[in-house]
Amino acid sequence: MTATGTATGTPRRGGRGARERILRAAVELFSRDGIHVTGIAKLTEAAQVSTRTFYQHFPSKEALVSAYLQRVETDTVGPVHGETVLERTDLGPRERLLALFADAAPATVVRGCPLHNAAVEAAGTMPEATALVERHKREFTRRLIKTAAEAGAREPETLGRRLAVLFEGANALSTSLNDTQPYQDARELARMLIDQATGPS
Template sequence: MAEATNTDSPGRGGRGARDRILASAAELFYVEGINATGVDLIASRADVSKRTLYKYFPSKAALVEQYLAFVREMVTDPRAADADGPRERLMLLFEVPEPGEGRMRGCPFHNAAVEAAAVMPEVADFVQLQKQAFAAAIIELCREYGATDPDLLGHQIALLYEGAAALSTSLNDPQAWAYARITVEALLDQSRAD
């Protein structure tokens, strides 16, 4: 009598498959890029079949959306940051990252917007909503800080954040964050009528 064999390895399919797929996609999309990462590679890294991947994520666009939702949950709302006041919470956005071993990759939402612009409009819509919510949170902190024009200041700070993320990625150099930090400090100093 032939011995029964298990066609799935212990990690394949089954429990945790969705989480493994999402974790693998998150790492690969962020490091390698969305367009450069195929579902075959994600399935292989997650130790699942493509059929299992498509069971949980019916399209690559659906997987990208879930990846961005996963990232959004991990990104702390600047209003909830562990700091004493609104100024300190805003400044936490501009901590200068330590240079790592790999390339700087910047904002995952910006990266997704650029890569998905023409081929995944639903992803572009998701990113737009995320960026609007982020700017609104910064504006609210500026209002709490007592800025005379919190809308203007909030948009300036959001622009500096986006610029630092993009420039540090393009140059693979964290120095852009240091320059942005100095500028934000100056804007905050000038923003209140004393």
């Protein structure tokens, strides 16, 4: 076996584009099968690169996991992208808070938040990945608090934190049940919390 092929003759491609192919394979396989189940051999097979090429771009699997999390965090599609509804300028702050729960609900198989899933798998074994997820979740909560303040909440920090719990809970329960109903329930609960926080005292 050489750096450009396998014992079975499957071609391997290095050079330009190899890093992107590895990342795309990670996004697909980690999201679908999980991080621990997906080994280097499966990644290199899907990306059509040699093991040598893989390690030229990512010195360890943890380095790839961190790059994967950064990719899904900034991707223009996927479950994390739904959080960007908080930045929309065509909606008022109250509508943005409610739209978060509608826009996050997937139409087919529910796999949950890839950042949360990665944190569960990486707990105690991948400190860089764990820190990245924690940073993202804290920033997401800050954005909720900011939007809650714009919506006129009397205690925006309390409302923002509660909406974060509600959102993460809907993600987790939908994943467990493979059902989008928790998102619908969470939206109604969010409406009640927002009305309570912004209505007459």
